[in-house]
Amino acid sequence: MIDLINTLQDGIAQLQTWLYVDVAQPLLFALGLMGYDEETYDALYWVIIGMLQIVVMYAVLRPLEALRPIEPWQDRKATRVDILYTWIAKLGVYNMLFFMLLQPWFDRLQSLMAIHGIPNIQLDGFWPGLSDHPLVSFLIYLVVLDVAGYWYHRWQHRFGVWWELHAVHHSQRQMSLWTDDRNHVLDTVIEAGFFAALSLFIGVEPGQYVVLVAVSNVLQSVQHVNARLPFGPVLERLLVSPSFHRRHHAIGYGHEGTRYGCNFGVLLPWWDMLFRTASWDTTPEPTGIRDQLPAPEGHLRDYGRGWWAQQFRAIPRIAMRMRTTLGGAR
Ligand SMILES: [Zn+2]
Ligand SMILES: [Zn+2]
Incomplete structure (x- = not known):
């Protein structure tokens, strides 16, 4: 397993060097942007991993999806915008944006923490020599980041302003393998920043971080697939399955109820079981947001068809939420 990962990493590193020397460097030189050569080299790694996905x-x-669909569709027009989201996300555009905008802040934060003697929580401190066992430390990091992911996602549903951003993800009524990357840009940047900061804090190596993000992304694409892929009663309790996550997107179940929804788990359903937010009902239900339905159930609310519309329409919704929150506080 470790050998396979090493071979894969060597191959990716060679591809990265080739792309950098033959494509990126001449382009940067021609554009007079050689100041960004290091960032570009790093970003290419994300681009290659994204392309593999x-x-x-x-x-x-x-x-x-073509062979065993859960929901049969007349056409796949509504999934097209999600393909655009996927290409943007996988080509590493957000990561590049993130690196350029947030990296200086992180560097400053790290040096401030060092000056004031605030220690990072490094797992090596609890278990000396842990970093010598990459697979064990990888699994521990995965579990730690996943429990954080559970609460992050639960709060996306709990707090109105945040929900309006996350609603971009839930407004897809033809949920497909491409839907995972359908998110508001602001939400994506906040999420990337939060998990990068947490990972730095617990001592994840950069090389491990790329693999953690890639594994998480692939599994999350599987969860959104519109295909019958039964995990069985045992595997379903170990790993979030497509039917478990489909329940999270189901109108009337995934976002409503006493706990503002169910099945928030990112990779592991354990936290939903522990905090009693799991629903194992696999009956296929229509997916989306209740508000999108016609009256009396909803208000036929339009969350936008194209990428720009979906991004911009979140702004007045957030403004409205803030007005009611502030109004309520007075
Ligand atoms: Zn959600
Ligand atoms: Zn989802």
């Missing part, structure tokens, strides 16, 4: 999605998940 897209290959897996087209080669494995897309044929499954």
Whole structure:
């Protein structure tokens, strides 16, 4: 397993060098942007990992959707915008944006923490020599980041302003393998910043972080697939399955009820079981947000069809939420 990962990493590193020397460097030179050469080299790593994910999605998940769909559709027009989201996310645009905008802040925060003697929580401190066992430390990091992911997601549903951003993800009524990346840009940047900061804080190595993000992304694409892929009663309790996450997107279940929804788990359903937010009902329900339905159930609310509309329409919704929150406080 470790050998396979090493071989894969060597291959990616070679591809990265080739892309950098033959494509990126001449381009940067021509544009007079050689000041960004280091960032570009790092960003290329994310681009290659993203491209590999897209290959897996087209080669494995897309044929499954064609062969064994859960929801049969007349056409796939509504999924097209999600493909655009996926390409933008997988080409590493957000990561590049994130690196340029937030990296200086992190550097400053890290040096401030060092000056004031605030220690990072490094797992090596609890278990000396842990970093010598990459697979064990990888699994521990995965569990720690996943429990944080559970609460992060639960709060996206709990707090109105945040929900209006997350609603972009839930407003897709034709949920497919591409839906995972359908998110508001602001939400994506906040999330990338939060998990990068947490990872730095607990001592995740940069090389491990890339693998953690890639594993998480692939599994989350699987969760959104519109294909019958039963995990069985045991695996379903170990790993979030497509039917478990589909329940989270179901109108009337995933976002409503006493706990503002169910099945918030990112990779592991354990936290939903522990904090009593799990629903194991696999009956296929229409997905989306109740507000999108016609009266009397909803208000036929339009969350936008295209990328720009979906991004901009979140702004007045947030403004409205803030007005009612502030109004309520007075
Ligand atoms: Zn959600
Ligand atoms: Zn989802």
